[in-house]
Amino acid sequence: DAGVIQSPRHEVTEMGQEVTLRCKPISGHDYLFWYRQTMMRGLELLIYFNNNVPIDDSGMPEDRFSAKMPNASFSTLKIQPSEPRDSAVYFCASSSHRGPSYEQYFGPGTRLTVT
Amino acid sequence: RKEVEQDPGPFNVPEGATVAFNCTYSNSASQSFFWYRQDCRKEPKLLMSVYSSGNEDGRFTAQLNRASQYISLLIRDSKLSDSATYLCVVTRGGSSNTGKLIFGQGTTLQVKP
Numbered sequence: 620d621a622g623v624i625q626s627p628r629h630e631v632t633e634m635g636q637e638v639t640l641r642c643k644p645i646s647g648h649d650y651l652f653w654y655r656q657t658m659m660r661g662l663e664l665l666i667y668f669n670n671n672v673p674i675d676d677s678g679m680p681e682d683r684f685s686a687k688m689p690n691a692s693f694s695t696l697k698i699q700p701s702e703p704r705d706s707a708v709y710f711c712a713s714s715s716h717r718g719p720s721y722e723q724y725f726g727p728g729t730r731l732t733v734t
Numbered sequence: 735r736k737e738v739e740q741d742p743g744p745f746n747v748p749e750g751a752t753v754a755f756n757c758t759y760s761n762s763a764s765q766s767f768f769w770y771r772q773d774c775r776k777e778p779k780l781l782m783s784v785y786s787s788g789n790e791d792g793r794f795t796a797q798l799n800r801a802s803q804y805i806s807l808l809i810r811d812s813k814l815s816d817s818a819t820y821l822c823v824v825t826r827g828g829s830s831n832t833g834k835l836i837f838g839q840g841t842t843l844q845v846k847p
Contacts, residue, residue, distance in 0.1 A: 652835075661839040662778070662821070675834065710777055721766050721825050723835060725777035 621645070623726035625711050631732045637699040640729045643692055644713030652723060653686055653696050654710040662710070668694065701733045735760055738838040740822050746844045751812045755841045757805040757822030764836075767798055769807050770821040772840065778821055781807075812845045819843070 624643040632638055644651045652667040666676040671688045679686070683702070688694040698705055708730050712723040740757045747753050759767075767784035782789065784796040784805055795808040805822055822838035 662837040664834065664836075667834065721835060722768070722780050722783075725779065728777055 623711055623713055623724055625709075625726035625729050627729060628727060629730045629732075631734065632701055633734055634702055635700045636733075637697065638701045638705075638731060638733075640696040640709050640711075640731070642694045642696070642711030642726060644694070644711070645715075645724055646692065648713035648715045648724075649691075650714045650716065650723075651688060651694050652712040652714075653694070654712065654725075655707045656710060656728075657707045665696070698731075701731075703733045706731055706733050736839075737761060737826075737836045738822055738824055740838040740841050742839055742841060744842040744844050746846060747812055748846055749812055749814060751845075752808065752810045753812055753843060754809075755807045755820055755822075755843075757807075757838055759803050759805070759822075759824045759836075761824070761826060761836075762800075762803060764803075764824040764826065766825040767796075767805050768823040768835075769794075769796055769805075770823055770837070772819045772821060774818075778837075781820070809843075812843075814845050814847065817843055817845045 626641045649670050653665040654662050656662045665678045666686045667674055668688045684698055686696045708728045710725050710728045712725045714723040738759050769781040770778040771781040772778040782791050782796050784798045786798050788797040793810045797806045819840040819842045821840045823835050826834050
């Protein structure tokens with residue numbers, strides 16, 4: 620079975636540019652999570668969805684960040700405009716509450732560098 | 735105070751050693767507990783769930799003490815391949831129990847030959 624798929628795997632962009640990160644969760648999973656990981660702050664939850672509906676976006680840093688989930692098999696995280704402090708690894712994860720409680724499966728991550 | 739706290743290490747141990755990691759959590763309503771493993775430049779992956787009665791998976795033993803709000807992970811007979819960062823994870827419990835995982839900062843283990 621395919622795991623969580625993220626694209627791109629690496630992104631290098633200049634300050635001020637728009638960045639779009641993409642995620643395809645595991646089929647049948649009803650929860651999708653976006654995380655950011657840095658050395659200084661560790662793994663931070665940005666936003667999560669249940670059945671395509673955003674449930675908690677309290678971790679989104681500021682209005683420059685937005686996330687959408689138009690259907691059960693696709694989500695995007697957009698940063699506009701990007702800043703150097705946004706440089707981090709962004710993980711997408713999905714889970715199903717029909718199975719073992721709350722185990723989340725992570726994608727390989729997108730390593731973002733903003734210069 | 736962070737919701738989940740771990741000693742960041744690093745723990746440097748020789749092959750074959752036994753090593754233990756501890757973790758404390760602040761929300762007494764937390765209901766589910768896990769250890770995740772993260773290799774360098776990779777994604778976190780579930781290592782094992784932690785149950786009140788304690789549970790074992792091969793060389794790994796996890797224990798939970800709800801009264802003290804404390805979780806532990808014991809690794810016996812360490813292998814070079816155990817070198818990684820171990821993340822303590824709890825779910826936010828009570829009325830807001832919605833599957834949201836709270837991650838600790840992680841404890842780094844380096845097993846040396």
